Amino acid sequence: MRARKNIDTMQKYIHDAFFEQGHWQLKIRQTLVTILSWIIMLIPIYWTLSMTVFVGDRLKGQPWSVPEGKELFNFFGHFLTNAFIVLTIITISFTLYNNYYTKYHVKKHAIYNEKKLFARREAIKDFYTFKFGDRYYRRNDIRYYVVTPENNFEIKTIDKIYSKFEDTKL
DSSP states (O other): OHHHHHHHHHHHHOOOGGGSSOOHHHHHHHHHHHHHHHHHHHHHHHHHHHHHTSOOGGGTTSGGGOHHHHHHHHHHHHHHHHHHHHHHHHHHHHHHHHHHHHHHTSOOOOSSOHHHHHHHHHHHHHHHHHHHOOHHIIIIIOSOOOOOGGGSOOTTHHHHHHHHHHHHHO
16 A cells, blocks of 8 residues: 555646657657667667677678778777876876865864854853753753743843853953
8 A cells, every 4th residue: 555655645746648658659769869869879889899899701802891990990909099098197196185285285274263162162161051050961961841931041142142142351
């Protein structure tokens, strides 16, 4: 029963006329285009392999039995293999250099003021303890808490606490 419910839910969001009942013209047209596309893709692959890999005595006199085709195929194979090796070496060396540069040369410093951050932490801890009670009690003993309108924060309350505490501590 659950699988049927999921199928109904999926049908709300997915619409494909090819797999629905009817639509025979669409199915025939898309099937023919798919078969034609596969033929257009496979003929050049067969032709290339027949002039290089599958060449034999029985293909003498055929236009693709000329030795230049095999030489060209081998040349491009070697060229692309060498290009891949060179690009792999360059990519790995640039990655290693970038990691080294990042680790040892890029400045490592905080982009925030640590004194200000610690002052803000202390200020908010004190405020929460005053407003809501001890931290241990807040985190461990309370499972359900309703905030009364009197306990709601005013607008910019946290900003006021931060600025007041920073002025006194810094």
